Amino acid sequence: MGKKILKLDKPFEMRRGGVLHDVQIAYETWGDIGFCYDNAILIFTGLSPSAHAASSTDDPSPGWWEDMIGPGRPIDTRKFFVICINSLGSPFGSTSPASINPATGKTYRLTFPVLTVEDIARGGHEVARALGVRKLAAVVGPSLGGMTVLAYCALFPGAARSVVSISGAARSLPFSIALRSLQREIIRRDPLWRDGNYEPDSIPVSGMRLARKLGMITYRSAKEWALRFGRERASAERRAGDPFGIDFEVESYLENHAAKFTGQYDPNCYLYISRAMDLFDLADHGGSVAAALQRFDVERGLIMGVETDLLFPIEQQQELADGLAGNGREVTFARLPSLQGHDSFLVDMDRFRPIIADFLKSL
Amino acid sequence: MGKKILKLDKPFEMRRGGVLHDVQIAYETWGDIGFCYDNAILIFTGLSPSAHAASSTDDPSPGWWEDMIGPGRPIDTRKFFVICINSLGSPFGSTSPASINPATGKTYRLTFPVLTVEDIARGGHEVARALGVRKLAAVVGPSLGGMTVLAYCALFPGAARSVVSISGAARSLPFSIALRSLQREIIRRDPLWRDGNYEPDSIPVSGMRLARKLGMITYRSAKEWALRFGRERASAERRAGDPFGIDFEVESYLENHAAKFTGQYDPNCYLYISRAMDLFDLADHGGSVAAALQRFDVERGLIMGVETDLLFPIEQQQELADGLAGNGREVTFARLPSLQGHDSFLVDMDRFRPIIADFLKSL
Numbered sequence: 254m255g256k257k258i259l260k261l262d263k264p265f266e267m268r269r270g271g272v273l274h275d276v277q278i279a280y281e282t283w284g285d286i287g288f289c290y291d292n293a294i295l296i297f298t299g300l301s302p303s304a305h306a307a308s309s310t311d312d313p314s315p316g317w318w319e320d321m322i323g324p325g326r327p328i329d330t331r332k333f334f335v336i337c338i339n340s341l342g343s344p345f346g347s348t349s350p351a352s353i354n355p356a357t358g359k360t361y362r363l364t365f366p367v368l369t370v371e372d373i374a375r376g377g378h379e380v381a382r383a384l385g386v387r388k389l390a391a392v393v394g395p396s397l398g399g400m401t402v403l404a405y406c407a408l409f410p411g412a413a414r415s416v417v418s419i420s421g422a423a424r425s426l427p428f429s430i431a432l433r434s435l436q437r438e439i440i441r442r443d444p445l446w447r448d449g450n451y452e453p454d455s456i457p458v459s460g461m462r463l464a465r466k467l468g469m470i471t472y473r474s475a476k477e478w479a480l481r482f483g484r485e486r487a488s489a490e491r492r493a494g495d496p497f498g499i500d501f502e503v504e505s506y507l508e509n510h511a512a513k514f515t516g517q518y519d520p521n522c523y524l525y526i527s528r529a530m531d532l533f534d535l536a537d538h539g540g541s542v543a544a545a546l547q548r549f550d551v552e553r554g555l556i557m558g559v560e561t562d563l564l565f566p567i568e569q570q571q572e573l574a575d576g577l578a579g580n581g582r583e584v585t586f587a588r589l590p591s592l593q594g595h596d597s598f599l600v601d602m603d604r605f606r607p608i609i610a611d612f613l614k615s616l
Numbered sequence: 617m618g619k620k621i622l623k624l625d626k627p628f629e630m631r632r633g634g635v636l637h638d639v640q641i642a643y644e645t646w647g648d649i650g651f652c653y654d655n656a657i658l659i660f661t662g663l664s665p666s667a668h669a670a671s672s673t674d675d676p677s678p679g680w681w682e683d684m685i686g687p688g689r690p691i692d693t694r695k696f697f698v699i700c701i702n703s704l705g706s707p708f709g710s711t712s713p714a715s716i717n718p719a720t721g722k723t724y725r726l727t728f729p730v731l732t733v734e735d736i737a738r739g740g741h742e743v744a745r746a747l748g749v750r751k752l753a754a755v756v757g758p759s760l761g762g763m764t765v766l767a768y769c770a771l772f773p774g775a776a777r778s779v780v781s782i783s784g785a786a787r788s789l790p791f792s793i794a795l796r797s798l799q800r801e802i803i804r805r806d807p808l809w810r811d812g813n814y815e816p817d818s819i820p821v822s823g824m825r826l827a828r829k830l831g832m833i834t835y836r837s838a839k840e841w842a843l844r845f846g847r848e849r850a851s852a853e854r855r856a857g858d859p860f861g862i863d864f865e866v867e868s869y870l871e872n873h874a875a876k877f878t879g880q881y882d883p884n885c886y887l888y889i890s891r892a893m894d895l896f897d898l899a900d901h902g903g904s905v906a907a908a909l910q911r912f913d914v915e916r917g918l919i920m921g922v923e924t925d926l927l928f929p930i931e932q933q934q935e936l937a938d939g940l941a942g943n944g945r946e947v948t949f950a951r952l953p954s955l956q957g958h959d960s961f962l963v964d965m966d967r968f969r970p971i972i973a974d975f976l977k978s979l
Contacts, residue, residue, distance in 0.1 A: 367859065427845040427866035430847075432833060438829075442822050463801060466801075475926070475929065478790040479789050482790040483790065496726055496891075566838065
């Protein structure tokens with residue numbers, strides 16, 4: 254019912270060193286907690302969304318997973334009490350590099366300690382506990398969220414009965430690391446970044462837009478774009494006079510979307526969360542990915558992935574499904590032929606919805 | 617035998633408008649022209665190389681295709697007279713945006729007319745004719761060169777008995793266009809680019825390096841990097857103190873290679889040639905790709921491609937092989953499982969050499 258904030262009164266020790274004080278975690282909830290507190294679903298997000306995963310009476314604007322969450326929807330708010338977490342380090346209400354450090358009265362910026370996926374998972378766990386939930390019905394997340402649910406299960410054995418990891422991975426491959434590293438460098442090379450000390454009215458917009466375009470290219474798939482754009486030329490009025498203006502529809506599409514992005518997202522927050530994705534390695538929790546997965550204290554798992562995903566290739570979800578199987582756990586692996594690449598969970602709803610609905614119905 | 621220059625005394629009309637005067641095309645040759653002038657092979661290059669494809673007595677430094685060209689090598693200089701062309705628009709000796717416009721005495725920069733792959737093909741054709749060659753034994757090219765040989769066959773029917781297109785395409789897909797468009801924008805957003813009017817001692821190095829890194833990421837394959845780098849950390853002495861320094865070996869690899877690149881290549885030339893790749897469409901020569909290929913007046917064709925190529929997916933080479941078949945032409949299609957993506961023709965020599973050798977031996 255709209256954005257809420259959990260304020261932690263104890264210091265928050267970061268996994269890679271450093272301590273945060275007066276930490277806040279923003280979240281939203283939908284539905285009602287059951288009498289036994291056994292119907293809660295905790296959702297972690299991808300890199301950029303806020304906790305506003307779906308509309309509510311308090312905030313009727315559509316959420317980032319609007320078609321997935323609500324009464325009668327796959328994550329059914331008539332049955333489940335749904336919590337979505339704004340990641341620690343994200344600028345939408347949770348403590349982040351854009352927050353004021355209470356010790357100095359100044360914005361953290363690059364003095365913020367190294368952020369890890371485990372820290373994000375712990376932020377969500379604090380919210381669930383504060384809401385009185387001892388055991389989640391499910392912990393669910395796509396993309397970065399699909400990594401965060403793995404960290405959650407590794408850090409908090411028994412805290413969730415089931416896990417749903419969508420287009421996630423046990424760790425980042427060097428191809429994905431290289432792309433994210435380049436996105437970060439593009440932002441850091443923007444003269445307006447000023448080593449993280451940009452002015453509020455003069456953020457590195459150019460770097461953010463270029464990084465966003467690179468993200469958009471790699472979040473989708475070559476096949477989808479071949480079908481969608483082909484070699485369509487941009488409409489005449491959009492063609493700029495300069496010799497490197499926009500020629501093709503695909504360029505105009507990227508330009509329009511990149512222009513939308515930048516004002517909303519604090520660049521330093523982007524850098525921290527992006528790097529957390531590179532640093533995450535589930536093998537840190539047991540010596541190997543397989544060992545870490547075998548330790549998971551969950552009854553059931555749903556692993557979903559998409560064949561056209563460049564950033565988190567389908568083999569990485571196969572690895573999760575294979576590693577989670579055994580020990581009496583019931584594991585469902587959904588390998589989807591969606592054309593929209595890594596972003597499919599936001600777009601190809603007709604494929605994703607029934608699988609998530611079936612899994613959650615059977616809980 | 618070292619770099620030579622062909623100076624054209626007639627005006628060079630560019631395909632998309634504009635006329636160049638006093639055009640120069642740089643090239644190198646190896647081997648001897650036969651008595652019948654029927655043993656010439658014309659090579660077009662990828663985006664960045666010069667005409668120095670192999671070492672020679674005049675220039676003993678290794679060429680960009682050193683393992684492919686020479687006595688006893690697949691392109692055997694004991695048998696063939698080999699010519700490699702520096703593309704029109706490239707800064708290594710041919711007329712380009714970095715050349716002086718004889719009409720003004722100033723560097724062309726962005727006043728250079730729009731460059732097309734067809735213009736590059738014609739530059740090579742002028743060299744072959746000037747050397748007395750009426751009919752080539754083969755026209756050969758990888759990457760951009762693999763497009764240029766198609767333009768060559770479309771523009772000059774009967775000028776080559778056979779065509780070898782390696783990791784090329786009949787046209788660019790929107791995914792590749794988007795990536796190249798982003799590379800160009802990264803360079804153009806570098807404040808030192810100054811709308812193309814950068815100072816010689818102050819070129820947009822940062823933009824060029826970032827564009828180069830993006831190129832390197834997309835020229836190879838995720839599979840290769842997973843095997844090659846895994847999650848290896850950069851060695852201790854390479855780790856910078858700042859919170860966004862280099863953590864992973866793959867980042868250090870990109871940094872080292874990007875640093876090598878920039879001084880050599882004129883940024884405006886890069887922009888022009890990169891855009892030429894986007895604009896090329898073989899369908900301009902006959903209404904459709906299939907119709908254009910059916911018109912080719914060649915006896916034989918060798919089409920090669922690599923399954924891990926992100927920029928020129930294997931389906932695009934399949935399209936060329938299928939389209940070229942028929943009309944009594946003998947077409948060989950080599951679909952290679954190389955791991956090194958688009959760059960494989962420079963790296964996976966053990967796979968490429970025997971196929972090219974066999975094809976040329978049978979000419």
